[in-house]
Amino acid sequence: MAITGVLRPGHVQIRVLEMGPALKHYTQVLGLREVARDDKTSRVFLKAWDEHDHHSVVLREAEEAGMDRMGWKVDSPATLKRLAADIEKSGLCTELGWIDAGEQPGTGQMFRFTIPTGHVMELYAERTRLGNNCGTAGEDVNPDPWPDGQTGISPSRFDHCLLYGDDLDGTVKLFTEVLGFGMAERVMAGPDLIGAFLSCSNKAHDVAFIRQPVKGKFHHASFLLGSWEQVLRAGDILSRTKTSIDIGPTRHGITRGETIYFFDPSGNRNEVFAGGYSYYPDKPAITWHADDLGPAIFYHDRKLNEAFLSVFT
Numbered sequence: 001m002a003i004t005g006v007l008r009p010g011h012v013q014i015r016v017l018e019m020g021p022a023l024k025h026y027t028q029v030l031g032l033r034e035v036a037r038d039d040k041t042s043r044v045f046l047k048a049w050d051e052h053d054h055h056s057v058v059l060r061e062a063e064e065a066g067m068d069r070m071g072w073k074v075d076s077p078a079t080l081k082r083l084a085a086d087i088e089k090s091g092l093c094t095e096l097g098w099i100d101a102g103e104q105p106g107t108g109q110m111f112r113f114t115i116p117t118g119h120v121m122e123l124y125a126e127r128t129r130l131g132n133n134c135g136t137a138g139e140d141v142n143p144d145p146w147p148d149g150q151t152g153i154s155p156s157r158f159d160h161c162l163l164y165g166d167d168l169d170g171t172v173k174l175f176t177e178v179l180g181f182g183m184a185e186r187v188m189a190g191p192d193l194i195g196a197f198l199s200c201s202n203k204a205h206d207v208a209f210i211r212q213p214v215k216g217k218f219h220h221a222s223f224l225l226g227s228w229e230q231v232l233r234a235g236d237i238l239s240r241t242k243t244s245i246d247i248g249p250t251r252h253g254i255t256r257g258e259t260i261y262f263f264d265p266s267g268n269r270n271e272v273f274a275g276g277y278s279y280y281p282d283k284p285a286i287t288w289h290a291d292d293l294g295p296a297i298f299y300h301d302r303k304l305n306e307a308f309l310s311v312f313t
């Protein structure tokens with residue numbers, strides 16, 4: 001099946017306490033590239049090297065850390081209109097509304113809504129293309145496999161978020177029945193769903209939710225690397241720069257991804273990861289039981305660390 005409808009996670013807007021240290025972290029340690037600033041809204045826009053669109057990470061200076069919202073690129077303006085109507089009709093979301101083009105630089109009209117777990121999502125169809133300096137910018141042909149001038153960890157793209165919230169059933173219903181996602185993996189506590197790993201593409205997950213008695217909380221934003229060796233190198237860079245590491249390098253049982261979790265200077269968790277399997281919509285969902293959650297999350301340690309469930313923004 002061709003990837004249609006919702007294509008991918010397009011952006012995450014993260015609140016940071018002080019823009020200076022945050023920018024140093026996201027550009028020099030993580031290695032994203034700054035592409036634009038909006039001083040009126042205290043925001044800086046960044047992209048990873050292998051993304052073609054204008055930006056994927058938005059940092060906003062604020063009093064409290066966390067995630068403002070997550071954006072999804074859809075395949076066309078017609079799909080944007082159709083999904084907006086379907087979301088409205090579903091009755092699952094609150095605070096729905098259209099956002100004028102230009103609220104984010106280079107970005108067309110967006111449809112914004114709050115999902116049952118309390119997270120603000122937005123769909124958009126159009127964003128200026130900057131290219132990756134490897135074949136997708138203007139007259140750029142016969143490309144090299146990677147561009148010059150990479151700094152820090154330098155992931156190829158923003159990949160997914162893991163989010164905490166209360167009404168997991170409502171959010172899963174929205175993503176699977178309205179937005180067209182598939183359930184790649186789930187965590188069950190008896191008859192209750194407590195974790196959902198959802199894909200709109202060929203990836204093992206594009207977003208994941210864990211049931212927690214909170215609304216709209218942010219566990220991490222994750223960025224893609226090409227190999228386990230690059231995850232190990234990321235660990236070296238994080239240690240060299242005295243960045244606060246949460247756990248890893250290790251492997252997730254869920255998705256099989258190789259991972260390292262760490263924190264930005266405001267306490268927002270980041271992940272860089274590699275691997276995982278290819279997802280197709282006809283793949284049966286994998287089930288994990290909550291009484292053996294340790295290896296599902298951290299396959300080598302076989303137990304959760306203290307921070308996994310208790311530290312989020």
Ligand code: FE2
Pocket residue numbers: 160161162220222271
């Ligand atoms: Fe993750």
